[in-house]
Amino acid sequence: MAAVAAGGATSPANPNYKTRELVHQLSLTEAKVLIAHPENIDTAIEAADQVGLPRDRIFVFGYKAVKGCLPFLALMGSRRAELVHLTPEESKQLPAYLCFSSGTTGPSKGVITTHANMNVNLLQYCAADGPFIDGSKDCTFATLPFFHIFALTNILHLAFYVGLPVYVMKRFHLERLCQLIQSKKISFAYLVPPILLQIAKEAVAQKYDLSSIKWIQCAAAPLAPELLAALKERLPNTSIKQAYGLTESSPVAVSEIPFKTTPGSVGYLMPNMTAKLVNEDGKEVGFDERGEIWLKGPNIMKGYIRNPEATAASIDKDGYFHTGDVGVVDKEGRFYIVDRLKELIKYKGFQVPPAELEAILLKSPDVADAAVIGVYDPSQASEVPTAYIKTMPNVPRTQETADRIKKFVADQVVSYKKLRGLVFIDAIPKSESGKILRRVLRDAAQKAAKDKIATQVETSARL
DSSP: OHHHHTTOOBOOOOTTOOHHHHHHHHHHHTOSOEEEOTTTHHHHHHHHHHHTOOGGGEEESSSSOBTTBOBGGGGOOSOOOOOOOOOHHHHHHSEEEEEEEOOSSSSOEEEEEEHHHHHHHHHHHHHHHGGGOOTTTOOEEEOSOTTSHHHIIIIIIHHHHHTOOEEEOSSOOHHHHHHHHHHHTOOEEEEOHHHHHHHHHOGGGGGSOOTTOOEEEEOSSOOOHHHHHHHHHHSTTOEEEEEEEOGGGSSEEEEOOTTOOOTTOOBEEOTTOEEEEEOTTSOBOOTTOOEEEEEESTTSOSEETTOHHHHHHHBOTTSOEEEEEEEEEOTTOOEEEEEESSOOEEETTEEEOHHHHHHHHTTSTTEEEEEEEEEEETTTTEEEEEEEEEEOTTOOOSHHHHHHHHHHHHTTSOGGGSOOEEEEOSSOOBOTTSOBOHHHHHHHHHHHHHHHHHHHHHHHHHO
């Protein structure tokens, strides 16, 4: 935030990134300084060496030097920072944050979020939820990562804007979270479906009084109706609302209003935005008809870092950002997300690009061909990255082979990108042009899940 206030730009990175992933982000942003943590300083040094970032430009959090890297506090002196003052036009052009959004056709893309994007989206969001937040009385917590635009805008920046106390958790731990809610009388929360599933179902969560929470905003992944029903049973007096957005929209584009929710809906379009729903023929559809959601407004990103082709492909000549998500709008203006054109896998709120995992898999000596899709796992309230593998000749289709392939990927990616499932297959379904037919794999996965449930029911009946 200090870099942003001084007129620079900050690119928040996942602290669990492996070297390969951090190298990509450092290279694309052309970062001049890297601040790491003692726990990931080895990765930081290795990545910095690969991109030619001098060792004296690497700093660590804390008060002690680590492996020759000074604590960032060593930069602090008695001089106070001078805030940069921007004209309205400058604020629309100058980057503030460079967050990364996983791409479906290759490595993740850096999103250029300007000062105006952040300011506007904070005001847009406050138009919806502001009346239900009192900084002098309320408090919340942060267990979502600040390198993700959801927490960066909705928690961190909101807290400074309205003077809201935030209890920051180093990492998610269910019982500690429940203890925190009970002891601090947390007023409202920002959570994702997998955490909500644990609050609703895990025995340890039932020991605590969570009734202080007036409302919860759920985003980053769809909230299944069954999970919503379980949450309402666990928290009968809590309003559970959904919101929809993307890194490219800074992020909130659509949001429900607390205590005025409709099951299945993600809410209403934010102020100062327009939207279109467009069918496969490029024609705008009407109410209650499916179409890809196109968004336009002052919160839409400036573009992708050093990627004019991707920018042009996603923002049309009229300024509409093509989200890749399929939705429906009813006559009251409520949005519903019904499908996704993009191939991204949403694992517990994190974006997992299948193309990145496929590229890694094809380097394995065990793999002849591969495809990766998200398969929904109701026990986790999330899609899970699942690989379909055609093995090399003479490579046995055994558990040992599957474990070896999974480890090959895990050694090169951050934890949430790991393969959670692996299926051996004779051939990867592809179109005549060679494009992977993921829909065929998804249909097969859904059929397998239904057959499994049917088998379990039949077995129970026989017993």
